[in-house]
Amino acid sequence: MFELPEYVVLSRQINTTLKGKTIQRGQLGNSPHKFVWYNREHEEFERLTQGKVLGEAWVQGRWMSVPLEPGYVLLFGECGGKLLYHPAGSQLPKKYHLHLTFEDDSFLTATTQMWGAYELYELGEEQNREYIKDMRTTPVESGFTYEYLDVLINQLLEGKKRSAKSLLTQDQIIPGLGNAIAQDILFNARLHPKHPISELSSEQRQALYDAIVSTVDQVIQGGGRYDETDLYNNPGGYIRLMDKNALGRPCPGCGGMVQKFQYLGGACYVCPNCQD
Numbered sequence: 320m321f322e323l324p325e326y327v328v329l330s331r332q333i334n335t336t337l338k339g340k341t342i343q344r345g346q347l348g349n350s351p352h353k354f355v356w357y358n359r360e361h362e363e364f365e366r367l368t369q370g371k372v373l374g375e376a377w378v379q380g381r382w383m384s385v386p387l388e389p390g391y392v393l394l395f396g397e398c399g400g401k402l403l404y405h406p407a408g409s410q411l412p413k414k415y416h417l418h419l420t421f422e423d424d425s426f427l428t429a430t431t432q433m434w435g436a437y438e439l440y441e442l443g444e445e446q447n448r449e450y451i452k453d454m455r456t457t458p459v460e461s462g463f464t465y466e467y468l469d470v471l472i473n474q475l476l477e478g479k480k481r482s483a484k485s486l487l488t489q490d491q492i493i494p495g496l497g498n499a500i501a502q503d504i505l506f507n508a509r510l511h512p513k514h515p516i517s518e519l520s521s522e523q524r525q526a527l528y529d530a531i532v533s534t535v536d537q538v539i540q541g542g543g544r545y546d547e548t549d550l551y552n553n554p555g556g557y558i559r560l561m562d563k564n565a566l567g568r569p570c571p572g573c574g575g576m577v578q579k580f581q582y583l584g585g586a587c588y589v590c591p592n593c594q595d
């Protein structure tokens with residue numbers, strides 16, 4: 320699944336390659352999928368997108384908005400899979416959940432794996448969509464300071480008990496992060512996924528803050544994670560530190576053995592020497 324850094328990379332590539340192109344024909348998917356969320360019927364989508372020009376894309380957490388000017392915004396939300404640009408003359412993929420053809424005969428397709436939203440809103444209405452409305456500050460915004468995170472953690476201590484992994488991956492507390500990047504953030508912060516946030520020292524809070532910001536930045540600089548592909552179908556250049564491939568390798572911190580366990584709806588990869 321795309322996480323915040325992959326969305327940032329995709330939005331930049333859209334702005335480089337697709338901005339200013341005019342839609343000749345916009346189509347929803349040819350492959351029904353229970354967990355693909357649309358808010359328009361096929362005909363309506365085609366009618367509303369025809370002749371629209373792609374504007375400057377932007378990202379909020381795991382939601383990317385691409386203006387269709389004038390007057391509309393196409394939302395890509397919480398998707399994974401492929402979001403691909405195809406130069407004129409390319410072959411159309413067999414299965415897709417979205418297909419925009421431009422007047423120069425190049426086209427864009429989106430094909431998600433687990434789930435994802437492809438929704439068309441009148442400009443501004445997308446801000447009322449569930450998950451976007453009232454979204455908290457994301458790690459690529461200037462408001463995401465150490466003081467912000469410190470206050471956020473203090474507020475959370477009044478609610479249910481949370482671990483470091485829960486802080487990173489549940490309830491959109493820090494929007495845009497997911498199971499993949501959380502592994503590397505926790506390793507970089509030298510924190511165990513189950514470490515209760517109520518027991519974070521101020522040094523650990525600072526380490527966690529630094530790890531969130533620096534890891535997100537590294538993945539963006541790398542062009543996304545190596546296990547996702549970009550707009551041109553190239554794999555990202557960021558090699559994950561802690562994933563299934565780390566199991567057979569020595570820990571990059573101490574050379575010890577990396578361990579795997581299931582926790583909070585996904586696998587965790589942890590060095591018990593380095594993370595506590």
Ligand SMILES: [Zn+2]
Nearest residue numbers: 570573590593
């Ligand atoms: Zn280690």
